[in-house]
Amino acid sequence: MKISFGKKSSDDTKKTILFVCVQNAGRxxxxxGFFRKYAQKRYETVSAGTVPTxxxxxxxxxVMKEVGIDISSQKPKDLTEDMMRNATTIVNMGCMDDKYCPALFLSKxxxxxxxxxxxxxxxxxxxxxxxIEKRVLEIIESTKDNAIPV
Structure with a gap:
């Protein structure tokens, strides 16, 4: 099954993928970091959390430095309505916290x-x-036909 990028983006505009989790401190x-390294220039990425640390x-x-990616200057960010509205695709990393799980607040x-x-x-x-790297690479591979695998 695949989810197509929304109609918000044309070929001339950047598409945004939003990675979310509770604390926005790890996954x-x-x-x-991986998406920034591997994605085509017409894609942007951001990550955020419902209760960032x-x-x-x-x-x-x-462990990211071990694979040549420096995320030390990135900061945990609050998940905002603008982020959700402007994202072409939203990926929830997985929830262990039922009270603050991003999937509770997001559709599709x-x-x-x-x-x-x-x-x-x-x-x-x-x-x-x-x-995570494997799954990000799968997403990037699928963007060649303008869709993201579920």
């Missing part, structure tokens, strides 16, 4: 169900990073 930040998980920053969201790296050993965070 969504990694996805944003004050800083990105340091282990997340470390792709839910990846990826484990939260918070409080995990670095080996596990590397596995999570690799899964």
């Amino acid at each position: 969504s930040q990694m996805a944003e 004050s800083q990105i998980n340091p282990i997340t920053v470390e 969201v792709i839910d990846w169900g990826i484990e939260d790296p918070k409080d995990k050993p670095i080996e596990k965070v590397r596995e999570i990073r690799d899964e």
Whole structure:
């Protein structure tokens, strides 16, 4: 099954993918970093959270540096109505928090169900990073025919 990019964007305008999670401190930040690295120039990306923390998980920053992506200057951001309205595609990273899960607030969201790296050993965070990279690459591959796989 595929979800097409919305009609908000023409071929001349940039399309935006929004990665969301609760704290915007790990998974969504990694996805944003990978998408920036691999995506075509006509795509923009942003990540945000329903209850963002004050800083990105340091282990997340470390494992991304291992693959040549520096996310240390990225900051957790609040998920806003403008972000949701302007996004062509929204990806929920997965929820372990039923009270603040972004999927509760969003319609037509792709839910990846990826484990939260918070409080995990670095080996596990590397596995999570690799899964996120794989899924981001799948999205980028599918943008060649203007659709995103669910």
